[in-house]
Amino acid sequence: MIKECPQCKAPADLAKTNLFRPFCSERCKLIDLGTWANEEKLISRPLNSEDFYEE
Numbered sequence: 001m002i003k004e005c006p007q008c009k010a011p012a013d014l015a016k017t018n019l020f021r022p023f024c025s026e027r028c029k030l031i032d033l034g035t036w037a038n039e040e041k042l043i044s045r046p047l048n049s050e051d052f053y054e055e
Contacts, residue, residue, distance in 0.1 A: 007032055 005012040007028035014021050023029040035041050 001014045002011050003014055003022065004010070005022070005024040005028055007023055010024045010028075012018070012020075012022055012024035012028075020026055020029045023032065
């Protein structure tokens with residue numbers, strides 16, 4: 001299945017063979033990791049235990 005890379009918007013393969021999914025490349029994955037590490041992205045509310053269960 002092909003989806004849009006959340007970082008660069010290029011096509012990204014979501015198959016298990018893509019080690020960087022949902023990203024298209026290691027570069028995009030590391031850019032995203034960097035934004036979290038720099039606290040540019042934050043979780044907007046505290047997590048609750050029910051957040052970990054799928055419906």
